[in-house]
Amino acid sequence: MKHASRLEGTHLVGAPARPSAARARRRTVRWTVIAVASLFVAVVIGLFAGAVRISPVGIVGWMFGGGSLTEQQKAIVAELRLPRVVLAGLVGAALSVSGCAYQAAFRNPLADPYLLGSAAGAGLGATIVIVLGAADVPLALPAAAFLGALGGVGLAYLMASTRAAGRTSTSLLLGGVAVASFLTALQTYVQQRNTDDLRAVYAFILGRLGTSGWHEVWLALPWVALACGVLLASRRLLEVLSLGDLEAASLGAHVARDRAIVVIAASLATAAAVAVAGLIGFVGLIVPHAVRMATGASNRLVVGLSILFGAAFLILCDVLARTVVAPGELPIGVITALIGAPFFALVLRRSGGAR
């Protein structure tokens, strides 16, 4: 992090007019408090709302060791609702932080975990494991999803780097789109050759938050925590990368190495999310943008806020998914896309107008 110190006091293009250090600190504190509070509120709503009506007083009482919940209600809260809230938070945080990282590392506002082929790769890996009948082997699914995600982004990287133009963000994104289509086609091919597994594959891809328990939480937690930790620690690095390769190099960054660290960490988070929850769209795209637009902050702050707001956002989306048509469920991807697509259009309009 030697180069980081050189950045102190450097005016950063893209960030809003530099506020005084004190004001920046106040803003950081204010937004951090808001984000933590939002996450807390989301968790509380997530715990209180559900297909089954359970008195909030009873839930609070149970959390403090007493209360009037029946055994069945305790089982519902402790084994179904709570792990689902925690998992939704983890997945939301993972997708948001990786979206944030991809956008900065590739300097492209439209980059998200899915555009670059990591999710398609994770889907392919998971499909192969299911088709081979190895889905029950411990860790086989998340491992395959992780390798697939990394392979997807790696391929996109290779494609872009062989272009004479070099690893510009545009060629990377194009590479990512091509790789994503290719891997999705491969995944569809493998799936169609094994139509007996069609339902299991679809069930995996369309998301599994509804069937999750603590097992999935423990599966995802270490990877998501590791990735979030790495990206939080590299938040200055992200800011440098988002300036562009030449500028970053002139500021002392090892562009290729730094970008690799960020991409690996983001892919790790994506893979963990896909492995336990299937493909959930738009979260990685809209949360970092919403944070940037709302706070006007640079990537240094956006990384951390994306984690918190991403967790809160997906917890609330999941609340809608399991209450709107209760006792039925809506696929969570429908909720995130219904909110995400119009937002995407808004971001496009705004970023277009800025040029």
Add this chain to the structure above:
Amino acid sequence: MHRFGSVRGLPLLVSLFAAFAVACASSSTSSVAGGSTPTTAAAYPMTIDGANGKVTLDAMPTRIVSMSPTATEMLFAIGAGDQVVAADSYSDYPSEAPTTKLSAYEPNAEAIANYQPDLVIYATDPGDLQSSLDKLKIPALSEPAAATMDDVYAQMEQLGMATGHADEAKTQADALKAKIEGVVDDVGDAGKGMTYYYELDDTYYSVTSDTFIGAVLGELGLKNIADQAKGASSGYPQLSAEYIVQADPDLILLADTKCCAQDAEKVAKRPGWSDLSAVKNGGVVELDDDVASRWGPRIADLLQQVGDSVQAQAGAHAGAQAGG
């Protein structure tokens, strides 16, 4: 543009070739007599009132291609199995069915025509199967998913008529009906007030009583917990795990033992499910996905399996009440 033009012309060329192949084939088929012995001297040419409109058969079909696993089961059940030359990739029952690689999901008229059929039976037409077969002058009969048992009997009899096995089909349909009524009678009032959860896959997709399988199970007097979610979807809602646990159904019917490798042991290990009555009292019933998703004659065996469990559960109830 020139290149695009030639690509666009390709399907036309292909269908021309296919038509040519069929024309050649049909001249040779007349010499190939089917090995079956029809039970009735049916009057051909005949016109059948299919779900896809009037279907005219010039002679007794001896080269049937079945694009529906259910139709395949029915054809063999009514004694028309010898007349089936090819069945789609899912037609895995009975074992003597001529299963091929033909896909019922993405039916390919050309691949079907390759078997020189004089009748094609299908359950779903996802695209232009019917119109393609029309162009190839291959008679096709649609036997879509049944909504009730009466549809099942009617389909069996229609297939019997079309294939020259009308009497046998009637006998088989009546036998099936008697079998179903037998199960319902055996169960009697045991199923009254009993609830069940029917599982389509391990993400808790279920069926309401508006579906065929839901209606059939309803014959036993069971209450379906998914009916609460009727407003959510057209018969196949995804249920919330919380709701299933709260509803605590007497029976858990697993129609995902093949697709998703579920069994009673795995259900017991699901978070929050270990204390469910069905799990504790042996009320988790492992069904055959294939039988459960079709509307063929084996549906009676499935109903028997569920009926037995209903009686066992009723016995356990009575025992528990007497003992406690």
